[in-house]
Each structure stands twice: as structure tokens, then as C-alpha cells.
Amino acid sequence: SLSRRAFPRRPRAAMAPPPPPEGREAPPPLQYSLLLQYLVGERRQPRAWDPTALGGIPSPPKSEEQKMMERVMESCAFKAALACVGGFVLGGAFGVFTAGIDTNVGFDPKDPYRTPTAKEVLKDMGQRGISYAKNFAIVGAMFSCTECLVESHRGKSDWKNSVISGCITGGAIGFR
Numbered sequence: 001s002l003s004r005r006a007f008p009r010r011p012r013a014a015m016a017p018p019p020p021p022e023g024r025e026a027p028p029p030l031q032y033s034l035l036l037q038y039l040v041g042e043r044r045q046p047r048a049w050d051p052t053a054l055g056g057i058p059s060p061p062k063s064e065e066q067k068m069m070e071r072v073m074e075s076c077a078f079k080a081a082l083a084c085v086g087g088f089v090l091g092g093a094f095g096v097f098t099a100g101i102d103t104n105v106g107f108d109p110k111d112p113y114r115t116p117t118a119k120e121v122l123k124d125m126g127q128r129g130i131s132y133a134k135n136f137a138i139v140g141a142m143f144s145c146t147e148c149l150v151e152s153h154r155g156k157s158d159w160k161n162s163v164i165s166g167c168i169t170g171g172a173i174g175f176r
Contacts, residue, residue, distance in 0.1 A: 076148035083144035084137045091136025095129035143169045 037043045062070075072078055099105065105124045106116025147165035151157055
């Protein structure tokens with residue numbers, strides 16, 4: 001191109017900074033180490049975190065009823081009851097599902113080609129569903145209680161509480 005011939009490029013390192021305007025001196029060169037002291041170093045100024053500054057929605061103060069409900073929902077008894085009910089529902093569904101796909105329902109060794117009746121299948125589904133539901137409810141309640149007690153004892157809420165309570169619950173089930 002014509003402009004390249006008319007104005008040859010100089011390497012960047014050879015280019016000098018533009019001279020300062022008359023009457024002023026040149027600013028000192030920017031040193032990143034000085035800048036980093038203000039960003040992450042000892043000269044960094046801590047800021048108070050305000051969620052409204054980031055566009056958050058300000059929330060009104062909580063009433064006494066809301067605080068009481070939070071305390072109830074964070075209690076060990078509520079967590080254990082919730083795990084028990086959830087385990088019962090999940091276990092019942094799992095038991096009904098496994099009984100529905102089991103090929104040995106209503107199996108008679110004297111007549112291996114007999115097809116089970118719907119009444120036999122539904123009876124087995126109900127029995128297995130209740131059995132699984134009780135077992136899942138007990139395991140869920142044991143795990144939840146143990147986790148809450150471990151968390152209260154350690155004074156921390158992290159992944160280790162779940163691991164410890166899983167070991168204790170598994171040991172208690174195996175001990176039985």
C-alpha cells in the first residue's frame with residue numbers, strides 16, 4: 001500500500017513517548033507494583049459490603065414471627081421429621097416401582113407358567129412399598145439427626161458433617 005511506503009513503521013520499543021505540553025513535566029512512568037499494592041497489597045482499603053450497592057433488592061427487617069419460623073425450620077427436630085417424611089415418600093415410591101417390575105411376583109413353583117393376577121401384583125406392590133417406606137424413613141431420620149448433632153458438636157457447617165454422620169448411620173445400621 002502507498003501509506004506503508006510513505007511512512008515506514010518503526011519498532012514499538014524504539015518509539016519514544018510524546019513530549020509533555022510546554023510548562024509541565026512528564027508524569028512518572030506507571031509502575032505496576034505500586035498499583036498492585038492498592039489493589040491486593042497492604043494499602044488496599046476494605047469496603048463495607050452493601051447488597052443495595054450492587055442492585056440488590058433491599059429487604060425489610062424480619063418480624064418476630066418470621067424469626068421464630070426460621071428457628072423452628074433450622075431445629076434438629078424439624079430436620080429429622082422432614083427427612084423422615086421425605087424418606088417415607090421416596091421409599092414408598094421406590095418399593096412400588098421395584099414390585100411393579102419384579103418378575104417373581106405371584107410365582108408358583110408348581111406352575112411356573114401361571115401369570116400372576118392383578119390383585120396379587122397390587123398386594124405385593126403395597127407390601128413392598130410400605131416396607132421400603134419404613135426403612136427409608138428410619139434411615140433418613142437417623143442420618144438427619146446424626147448430621148444435626150455432629151454439626152452442633154463441631155460448631156461448623158461443612159461437607160465433613162455429612163461424611164461423619166453417614167459413617168455413624170451406616171455403622172448403626174450395620175451393627176443391627
